[in-house]
Amino acid sequence: MWDHEIRAMASTHAIIAASVFMATVLPAALVPGFSVYGTHLLWIYSTSGAVTAVSVAVFWLLGVTPPTKKHTLGYKLSRLLRSCLYYFLSCLFFHTVVVLYGAPLIESALETFSLAVLLTSLTTLRCLCVLGPNVQAWIRVFSRHGAMSVWDTCLQITVACTVVGAWVGAFPIPLDWDRPWQVWPVSCSLGAMIGFLTGLVAAPVWIHYHRKQLTYKCK
């Protein structure tokens, strides 16, 4: 039914996944002493930067973003500003949630915030790209009958996978194995990233196999 869109989605996801891969490999070649565990914050920022840049570019090129009502420059600027604000607020929100989940409050605040940035660029940014700075729409999307296009369904799947991945990533922390990836927040950010990549793969596949059942009301 939506073969065209599914194909577009698959290629988009491939590009994003490649960007994640490059963001991991390139610094390893350029920065001396770079490793995912050792210089974890650097990895987080490089991957989230890459994902941010690539998704914004790709979604803008594809034109998935809902059309703006007005075409004035001021309106566009305000939208951009609001998006940046939402991005930042979402970082704070994730930070709070992670702290409430039991992350240390003061000691490794920078690590926690980096995790929040990663989560934001994996989840909120996509919402911003697909739905625009409109919280009402975000809340609406995450309900059973809330998806209004293939991209919305894809958004549901990737966001859920990322969040669940980060959640599962917290499990190995208390174990007494003394591995480098058990250090806060390595396991959680790795979990989030793995979940995100899984979501990238799963979304087109799932939509492809359920394309008969999917019906969207509007649009």
Place this chain on the structure above:
Amino acid sequence: MKGLPVLSLLLWMCAVYFVGIYLFVGGFLLVRLEVNRTSTCGDVLQPGKEPGDFCRAEPRFRRAVLLIIDALKIDFARFDPNNTEPKPYENKLPVLEETVSFRPSHSRLYPFRADPPTTTMQRIKGFTTGSLPTFVDVGNNFASSAILEDNLIHQFGQVGKRVVFMGDDTWENLFPKRFHRSLPFPSFNVKDLHTVDNGILQHLYTTMVGDDWDVLVAHFLGVDHCGHRFGPDHPAMADKLTQMDGVIRSVIDRLHNDTLLVVMGDHGMTDTGDHGGESQKETDAAIFLYSPSPLFPTPPSQSEPDVVPQTDLVPTLALLLGVPIPYSNVGQVLLPLFPSHEQAEGAVGVPSQLEALWINAKQVNRFLETYSGMAKDIPPESLSQLKDEFSRLSSEYLSTVREGRSPSPKLAASLQAYLTSVRDTCRATWARFNPLKMAAGLAILAFACLTCFILSELSLVLIRENGPGLKAPVVVALMMGGCVAAGQLLTQGYIETAWCLAAAALSSELLFLWRARRSRTVTVANNGSKAPKCTSWLTPRSLLVPPLLVPLLRCASLLSDSYVIAEGRAVTFLVFSLALYIPIHLNWDGLLLPPSHDPLKAAGLVPSAALSPSTVRKESSTLLGCLGLLIGSLYLSLSFHGCREEQGSCQPSPFLSPLSRLQDSQLKNLHYILSVCSLGLWTYLLRRCLRHYGNLNSSGGTVFTARWILPLLSVCLGLHWAVSATPEDSFRNLAELISLAQLALPRATFFLLALGLLLIWLDPLTVFVKTRAPATARGPSLPPPRYRASTGISPQAELHHLIPQIYQRMRRSLEDGEVSGGGEADNRPAVEAYGLGTVYSAPLLLFCGLLGIGLLLLHPEGMALSFLLLLFEMGALLHIHASSTTLSGLHGTYTGGFYVPWTPIVLWSLAATQFFHATGHLPTFPSIQWSAAFVGFPDGHTGTILPASLVTLNTFASHILFAVGCPLLLFWPLVCEVRGNRGGRACGEEGEDAVMEMRLRENPQQFSSALLQLSTRYLFILGAQTPVIPCSQCLCLSSQVFASVCAAAILRRHLMVWKVFAPKLMFEASGFLVSSLSLLIGVTLVLRVDVAVGRWFKRLIPDASR
């Protein structure tokens, strides 16, 4: 409503669980057989000498003084002259260091390592018998019973030495009538630092100067009590240690040449002054040996032992004093005290090092032989290995002696190695399991879980007439139990209760399951629509929904020791996740937000149920607000956790230590004010809640309790805190008053609490009936038109509809009354009942509140904050449950029953565990708050039941509160229902909607089945956790059998079994016991209220309708 079947089913369920736990624990906890044989002088221990020689020889020392300073940690005994700023417990015993450095051949100081459990009674047992402890012994600390095994005191008595004892009265219980003279002093009161010590000092010196003693045992308790009360880092500890320094000096001055002085601690203490566990701080005590005559033949050298195990004292003392080594000793002699072969030449009666080792080894070998003849628990291969080793050594030794050549040092070393390996083998294997009992217990527990689950699914069927009753399972259980008992009587001649119980429980379970299965197929056949509902729960898809996934995760987490160690945080994590799941799930179903008013949707997609956007918005904001409250209290509760010793960088919560330990008076005041404020808030919130629902109007017992006893209780508690926090020396002239208040205030609180609970039980109704002005109300034009009009068919139906009417009127008059004073007389029914809508929940709420204050009394003061958080969390959970029910109800998915879904129940039970940790408890033995036993009984107890129950109440406070309050989950959606509807009155609330808990009376059958379902679900969640730990232990133990390759891993696991899992099992099992009993209490209270309400209606209705 049928109360009896609900109660009996629950009782049966609990009984089955208990039997399972009893069986498993009975098979799992290790029992070491005591060898009741004693060594005698006639035992030929030495080769080449005629029997009986042993005791007659002149011993090296004629007399000995044993000064036992309880909890004398090795850190206390060391002296560091370079330490310029010693802590209160450092450098306070200079006498030891002085003596050691000035008279090196007369004295030595060693670390003295105790075996866990490091409690005083076990330690006394350890260093008098020389045997290793077993796990079960821990429980006996309250009532120590006489030692039956061979021990030093007995041996001293046998050879006619006069043992004089003074100090800790535990000794008197352990060795009744064994002493020549005994001056015991009470040891139980931990707060009393001086009675025992001063009592000893009164008699010690006079006794020493006299000549009617050979062995003098003096056990000082001051240091230990000081640690318990103030912790080691307190000026009082400095005073106490300085006092001990003086005592040691005076004793050294009074020693004769033929006397040996042993100064030792029985165990150490942690940084908080507690002991009982197996951390090095707790096990490492100090031992100091001194004699005026040269004691050590060689100067201190490299070959000195780093650490002296506690059992080693037994053979050493026995040989030095010339008595046989106690029969079941596994310690080895302390070699530096014995002369080497060359030095021993010529000296009579002094065994050389090699001789001492030989005597020791021979005794140990004899014990091993006897023991392996009695019990089969030592693995045969290691046993035969040890035997071979011994026979090799013995032939080597005998040949050496016979030929008279000087022995090689290798022989001594291998004898030592033999003794060490015996000790290690014993330590490793004195865990005697009964695998059959364990398996049976596990099977019963597993079936009990399954039964519980099925019971909860089939609760409606069971309550009906045709459901499978309980009669047949009980009869079968009795029969099976009787049969097994008879069979045992015939074949073995005695009855083993455990197996009878097991047979009974298992048979009744199986019968019940079979009948349930059959009845289900019958109902399915009768009622086709039920079929999917009954069979759907076994598919994996339905098991993976978060409300069941979370308890599954929780159970899985119990399999790993890391998660058990970090349990507090893990449970908080899970609660938080599940709480977040509720709004997300609601949003997923589109229930959280009012639907947008698209023309499309309004046309037909959504059924135009009674949903108004404002109501939805209001409920969602309540839900989110409560979620915020829940999360906030969850997060704050993390700061009340205690610390396990395995958690390295962990600081226990400052609120955990009692106020009297705080030294900064400003901080103390702050803590006190905080505690009192939260206590006040607790009381205020409870009263506020009751008043809000109109439950404070009548004059019954419950209302009296809520009005007077509740505030009085909190005042008493606040005063008690104030009194117990006063520093001892600040009000010297008021000391008597203070001690009286310390006695009277908690007792008054206990009394008030009991009175309040009794009143609630006797008169649980909180309904205030107001009869309207008689002239109009009894006029002939009434009965009130509306219900006549609606269903005036039969008196039965009339009765049914009267109840909501009454409630309706009451509600309205409450509202009018506030506005206009309620003076007008229209044609309303003659009766108004205030508080009828919350008639069930009000007494239960009050009951919980009272109980909470009572349990708070047993906790340190700072825990008041945590209890307040507990109340918040309870309220938030209830409201979240209520609003989510309402939200799903408003959209038409409400099924009409009162069934409580899994999510809130799981949250409820997780919250109980979470607050177990957040009230400063941990599933380890050292963290038990023993001080709870002294609340109201500062002078100690005579019995053991009262202190044990007080400590149990303290430990499982949150389990009790949550289990008693569990039925509230059933009532709360109904309580909140009105509030929800009142906001949306615009959408046509007609008459019979707002009846709150009276709905339950309208459908008694559904009520009882919902109650049954709720409680069985709760039991299931609780019970599912219990068998997991046994499983993990079985896994650990069976891994021992299989994986002999990775020895290190096994050792580690083995340690984990005893350190982490076994205490966890004990706590989990007793927590389950306490919770299920409290749940039964809660359910019984609800049934009691139901009976009372029924009676009330009977009284009311004749004069209301006629």
